[in-house]
Amino acid sequence: MHILYNLLVSMLLLVSIPVLLFRLFRETGFGRRLKQSFGFLPEEDLTPVAGKQCIWLHAASVGEIVAASPIVKEIRRQFPARPILVSVVTASGYAMAKRIVPADSIVFFPLDLPWLSRRVVKAILPAAFLLVETELWPNFLYSVRQQNIPVLMVNGRISDRSVGRYRYLGGLLQQMLDTVDRFCMQSTIDAQYIIRLGADPRKVFVTGNTKFDQTYTEALPEEKLALEQELGLDTVGPVVVAGSTHKGEEELLLKAFYQVKKEFPHAGIILAPRDIMRAGEVVQMAREMGFSADKRTVLTKDRVVDVVVLDTIGELGKVYSLGEIVYVGGSLVSHGGHNILEPAAHGKPILVGPHMFNFKDSYALFSGRKACVTVYDGGELAQRMLELLKDSALRETMAAETLKIIGENRGAASKSVEHLQEIMEAKEGKNS
Template structure:
């Protein structure tokens, strides 16, 4: 089965050549990223992380990086002399990791999962243990770690229904892969049931909760909040709506609804954070078409900025949304009016904000059910229902306050997953005969 996987992987990359050439020409920094993923590390990175017996934490993109942040922070707190290397797949994930996981000794791009490339990078990092965040299953990487007797565990494990369907098509191969992972720390009962159904051994699985409840990078003091309001020119004379991680089709829903809000609250402001930053110019065009004044965050202080307070600010930067949720009166989290499955609703909840979503939240099913049951998160099935719900909340500040207080309570009650994951990790390395506590030169 591995040879079929490798042939498909090579074929995939061959088909990607035109796209890779385009990105090499037009995307800043893509050459260095591609070179590193192909197994050629820049000299400073190589000198920093090579042959130190690191703990390797792999987080694919932004969401996994957020989950990894408290894990790495706790590892470095308990074992300051251990080297911890964080790998990512995407450029946005790499930038986020550098920003919110400064404790890591190195931030690298995950290698293409081809045997020769993977073996080269694994030999360089020379890990004493590997931690996979959420659902990162790379067959050649896992096979190599198993052959080298490197203990591997999954932390903050999450299996979406879509992933379940995909992996069920190759059940035999998936079971073999999962046998190479020694411990599965899953977010919820549903995730544990799914990983077992995919082929994981039940005795290796446990429920430890979601480390995203433990994140602290987005904490904002009242002084910082006041400074952010001033920077974004939100003068406090009208409600602030934050629409986070929106996809194509969702901006139109939000903008039409915002038009209705402006009729009742002329001083209202909208902060619109597009999920894909490259879409910011087209979203700006759509906002102008609706007749609203608009400014992109990345253009503040440039010739495009006339110094006035725009009705809509497009957030087209990386790593700021978590903090900016603190400015909202009400938050809409995107990816939920399209069949993406929703995005992280814990971030606004951690700021004590009422949250509204669309009908598709299957990627965060357990978290959504918990927040919905406590009256923190409201699901709307249509644009009309979304508009009615948002207008109703804005006209009832006491309801919004109660929802915010409930949000903070839920988050505080569910913290502690990081500590449970770290304990499971310590048990794993002890069973594998791996010592923690110091950095080991090769």
């Protein structure tokens, strides 16, 4: 199975060469990313961590970086002398990590080819490797195992779909799971899933969701005011924020917002498409529907528009603080939803669609305690928006419950680092 996997990865790489070359010439910064993906790490990134018993966290993209951020801060507190390395796969993940993660070095993860993995692991030789959520890479984990480096899965999450997909890996999956020393899972369901896939039950622990511990989205009153002024919203209200939206959702949101404007003429909406490359498309859609609209990066303080389209990376968490109500995208279309904990951290009443299967546990928690409202179509979206905007008492009740849930569920990052300390001490005990 390992040989077949390597053949498939090699074939995919060969097929991708034209696309890689195209991006190399057209996309700013892609050359640096591609070079690192082939294991050539810049000296300034390698020097702070190589051979210095660093702690290495791998988080694929933006969502995983958000989950990793509280863990990095806790590692810094518990292991002040240890350098911290963070690796990512996507450019958006890299930008987010640079923005919110206090690491000594941030790099792009090497392609999962045997010789590349061996080279990078030997060059860095971390004291421990932490994979965030479910970043299982066969060749990399094999190289880590060869160097006797302890491995910890943190904020472990297994979607319903992933359970079926991972089974196709057969013995290769079992090898990867056997490499992991501890599985720190978000929920009981995630723990059951990882055990069903073949993890040793004695290594599996439910530590909670580290995203409850995130603090990078906190906005002081002066920060909030400055952000409102930058977006031209200091004279606008009420404000609706729609985060991580997907194709098919923006039209529903704008139609709902049209109904809101009838009763709140000075209302504004911030739309944050998950793919910021679609920002121009969303602006055009809003204009065609009769709204004044512009991208965040071209707005000036004296320009007031109905629709602000967020086209920046890493800013949405703070932008949530500006909304009277928040809609979290990927949920009125069958994408599986997105993280509701960022707006929850601001104590915001939250609206979502019915497709929240990628965040089933946090969704069940918040909706079960009426801190989150589910809408099933565009008409109900408009109805619920108006209901919340008109009823300040309902908004305050939802906000209070939201903040209560956040407070009750903090602590996953510290629990994860306790497990890290134990597996590192166990390794040191074997070596002494």
